[in-house]
Amino acid sequence: MYDYLIVGAGLFGAVCARELTDLGKRCLVIEKRNHIAGNVYTEKIEGIHVHRYGAHIFHTNSREVWDYVQRFAEFNRFTNSPVANYRGELYSLPFNMYTFNRMWGVVTPEEAAAKIEEQRKAAGITEPKNLEEQAISLVGTDIYEKLIKGYTQKQWGRPCDQLPAFIIRRLPVRLTFDNNYFNALYQGIPVGGYTKMVGNMLDGIEVRLGEDYLADREGWNRTAEKVIYTGPIDAYFDYCLGNLEYRSVRFENEVLDKPNFQGNAAVNYTDAETPWTRIIEHKWFEFGKDENGNDLPKTVISREYSSEWKPGDEPYYPVNDEKNGTLYTEYRKLAEREEKMVFGGRLGEYKYYDMDQVIAAALGRVRALMG
Ligand code: FAD
Numbered sequence: 565m566y567d568y569l570i571v572g573a574g575l576f577g578a579v580c581a582r583e584l585t586d587l588g589k590r591c592l593v594i595e596k597r598n599h600i601a602g603n604v605y606t607e608k609i610e611g612i613h614v615h616r617y618g619a620h621i622f623h624t625n626s627r628e629v630w631d632y633v634q635r636f637a638e639f640n641r642f643t644n645s646p647v648a649n650y651r652g653e654l655y656s657l658p659f660n661m662y663t664f665n666r667m668w669g670v671v672t673p674e675e676a677a678a679k680i681e682e683q684r685k686a687a688g689i690t691e692p693k694n695l696e697e698q699a700i701s702l703v704g705t706d707i708y709e710k711l712i713k714g715y716t717q718k719q720w721g722r723p724c725d726q727l728p729a730f731i732i733r734r735l736p737v738r739l740t741f742d743n744n745y746f747n748a749l750y751q752g753i754p755v756g757g758y759t760k761m762v763g764n765m766l767d768g769i770e771v772r773l774g775e776d777y778l779a780d781r782e783g784w785n786r787t788a789e790k791v792i793y794t795g796p797i798d799a800y801f802d803y804c805l806g807n808l809e810y811r812s813v814r815f816e817n818e819v820l821d822k823p824n825f826q827g828n829a830a831v832n833y834t835d836a837e838t839p840w841t842r843i844i845e846h847k848w849f850e851f852g853k854d855e856n857g858n859d860l861p862k863t864v865i866s867r868e869y870s871s872e873w874k875p876g877d878e879p880y881y882p883v884n885d886e887k888n889g890t891l892y893t894e895y896r897k898l899a900e901r902e903e904k905m906v907f908g909g910r911l912g913e914y915k916y917y918d919m920d921q922v923i924a925a926a927l928g929r930v931r932a933l934m935g
């Protein structure tokens with residue numbers, strides 16, 4: 565008999581398991597996949613830690629979360645600076661003085677600001693009502709046409725004038741020469757990969773892989789006083805109110821017999837015609853070196869294809885629209901009646917959590933459970 569059964573060995577489950585164990589609770593973690601770490605899982609191919617479920621860059625403004633993760637991994641100084649490839653023209657991301665110089669030849673921040681203002685005025689936008697208008701008012705029509713329109717349409721499967729403005733506000737726009745994608749205070753990649761970091765979190769805790777809670781929930785419920793469930797909330801309720809929707813991504817991995825394919829961890833293909841949204845070259849998250857500092861002779865790349873999710877696909881990005889928000893609220897009401905259960909994490913709360921946010925949420929949840 566355990567105090568807690570934790571369903572899912574992703575970050576939410578692993579942090580809960582660690583904290584509860586350290587508080588003297590007996591925990592069992594079950595995971596339906598054949599590996600720990602959930603979507604931050606990295607697997608080693610040709611000496612390279614490949615991010616199997618999409619590129620993960622740890623970044624946070626929270627000192628508490630940063631200190632917490634240092635207990636389980638050493639972080640390198642990786643800084644995310646993706647490059648945009650528009651039909652062979654290369655631009656720096658996020659939008660900053662390097663991008664504006666390449667696009668317009670402008671040299672000073674005043675010139676860049678004037679160029680954006682001129683294009684915004686010409687488009688006649690005063691109050692942006694959708695992503696297209698928001699993008700043009702932030703960076704002008706040239707950047708919208710070359711770096712945003714095609715990419716966004718591929719990523720979300722619908723045109724920019726039918727998407728909410730807030731999506732693009734995530735991207736920084738700077739009148740400085742700064743290619744750091746994130747504004748966060750702390751950033752890096754765990755040395756040795758995320759799987760090792762989550763393995764350290766779960767050190768000394770019983771984990772059973774290849775076990776699906778929903779296949780025998782009554783049996784599993786008998787093993788513990790309380791259950792922390794980090795799987796999809798709608799699946800827990802047998803989709804009785806309908807499916808929550810997601811955007812999905814298909815990853816096409818390739819090992820190349822050359823040391824350097826694109827010279828950067830991420831290259832976004834921002835035209836509409838290229839079928840993939842971006843290519844990740846995983847070795848550059850760790851500066852092209854193995855753990856002993858040796859150069860790696862091969863490279864592994866992943867092309868990412870964004871797709872509409874259908875039942876059976878991996879759920880990745882929750883769709884933040886009214887329909888799904890309302891449906892989630894209904895599931896949430898059902899969840900509140902389940903006394904034995906705690907629902908948490910990206911799938912349990914149907915919420916786009918970054919890694920630092922999911923760790924903070926798990927720490928908070930354990931505190932709440934302990935009263
Ligand atoms: P998960 O990692 O999904 O873990 C849930 C686990 O529960 C899974 O292992 C699943 O197999 C298991 N499970 C589900 N149902 C059952 C069941 N019935 N029985 C047993 N086990 C079950 N965040 C960042 O901070 N930086 C990034 O750069 C970043 N990039 C991302 C890129 C992509 C493509 C995606 C999709 C997300 C990205 N994120 C990023 C977010 C990050 O992946 C999440 O914050 C984090 O993985 C959430 O952890 P979790 O434990 O809630 O969920």
Ligand code: UDP
Nearest residue numbers: 648711712715716719731732734735832834
């Ligand atoms: N975006 C874009 N061009 C790019 C990168 C991003 O138009 O080269 C847009 C796109 O709409 C995307 C949004 O900016 O959905 C947010 O980008 P971010 O990289 O934060 O997306 P994520 O994949 O992390 O959700």
